[in-house]
Amino acid sequence: MSTEEKYVAAVYLVVFVVLLAYVLIxxxxxxxxxxxxxxxxxxAQRRAVAVG
Amino acid sequence: MTGAIALIxxxxxxxxxxxxxxxxxxxVPIAFTAYGCFAWGGWKALRHLWKREEGADLESYxxxxxxxxxxxxxxxxxxxxxxxxxxxxxxxxxxxxxLFLILFLFYCAYFMLRFSVAPGPQRANLSAxxxxxxxxxxxxxxxxxxxxxxxxxxxxxxKGGPNMAASQFLTFCVCCAAMFSLAATxxxxxxxxxxLDLRLRELREALE
Numbered sequence: 001m002s003t004e005e006k007y008v009a010a011v012y013l014v015v016f017v018v019l020l021a022y023v024l025i026x027x028x029x030x031x032x033x034x035x036x037x038x039x040x041x042x043x044a045q046r047r048a049v050a051v052g
Numbered sequence: 053m054t055g056a057i058a059l060i061x062x063x064x065x066x067x068x069x070x071x072x073x074x075x076x077x078x079x080v081p082i083a084f085t086a087y088g089c090f091a092w093g094g095w096k097a098l099r100h101l102w103k104r105e106e107g108a109d110l111e112s113y114x115x116x117x118x119x120x121x122x123x124x125x126x127x128x129x130x131x132x133x134x135x136x137x138x139x140x141x142x143x144x145x146x147x148x149x150x151l152f153l154i155l156f157l158f159y160c161a162y163f164m165l166r167f168s169v170a171p172g173p174q175r176a177n178l179s180a181x182x183x184x185x186x187x188x189x190x191x192x193x194x195x196x197x198x199x200x201x202x203x204x205x206x207x208x209x210x211k212g213g214p215n216m217a218a219s220q221f222l223t224f225c226v227c228c229a230a231m232f233s234l235a236a237t238x239x240x241x242x243x244x245x246x247x248l249d250l251r252l253r254e255l256r257e258a259l260e
Contacts, residue, residue: 003136004070004071007072007132007133007136008075011075011078011079011128011133012057012078014132015078015082015129019234022121022238026238026241029245029249033249037252040252040256043259044259
C-alpha cells in the first residue's frame with residue numbers, strides 16, 4: 001500500500017469509526033430508555049393493582 | 053452513501069492531486085454538513101427566542117451537537133489531506149483553517165455554557181443567544197478563502213462555477229446529498245431519543 005493510499009484509507013476509516021461510535025452511543029442510550037420505560041410500566045401496573 | 057462511495061472510487065476520474073483527491077469528496081461535504089448543522093441550530097435558536105416554539109431549544113442543541121461531530125471530522129479529514137499535500141498537519145497562516153477552528157471551538161464552548169446553567173427557561177434563552185452569535189462566524193468561515201491573500205487551500209468553486217470536470221462535480225453533489233441525508237437521519241434519531249428521555253422523566257416524576 002502506497003503512502004497516498006494509506007492517507008485516503010485513514011480518512012475513510014476515521015469517518016466510519018466516528019460515525020459508528022456515534023450510532024453505538026445513541027443505540028446504548030435507546031436501550032437505557034427502553035429499560036426505564038419497562039420500569040415505569042411495572043410501577044404503573046403496581047399502582048393500578050394497589051388502587052384497584 | 054454506498055452509491056456515493058462507489059462513484060468516488062469507480063466513476064470520478066483522478067486529477068493532478070492524484071488519489072489524495074478522493075479525500076475531497078468526503079472532506080468538503082462533511083464541512084458543508086457541519087456548517088448546515090450550525091446554521092440549523094442557529095435557526096432553531098432564533099425560533100425559540102422569537103416565536104417561543106416548543107422544543108426549538110432541544111432541536112437547536114441536537115443540531116449543534118451534530119455540527120460539532122461533523123466539525124471534528126472536518127478537522128481530522130482536512131489535516132490528513134494537508135499532511136500528504138502540504139507536508140503539515142496544520143497551517144496556522146491559512147485563514148480558512150483557523151476560522152473553521154474558531155467556529156468549532158466557539159460551538160464546543162456552547163456545551164460548557166449550556167451545562168453550567170440549571171435546566172429551565174434561562175438555560176434555553178442563554179443557549180439560544182449564544183448559538184445565534186455563532187451563526188455570524190459561518191459565512192466568514194466559508195468566505196475566508198476568498199478573503200485570504202494566500203491561496204494555499206484549494207478553491208473548488210469560483211465565480212466561473214465549479215473548478216472540476218462534470219463527472220467529478222456529479223460525484224461531489226451525490227456525496228453532499230449522501231452526507232446531508234446521513235446528518236438528517238442522525239439528527240432525527242438523536243432528537244427522538246432526547247424527546248423520549250424528557251417524556252420518561254416527566255412520567256417518572258408523575259408516578260413517584
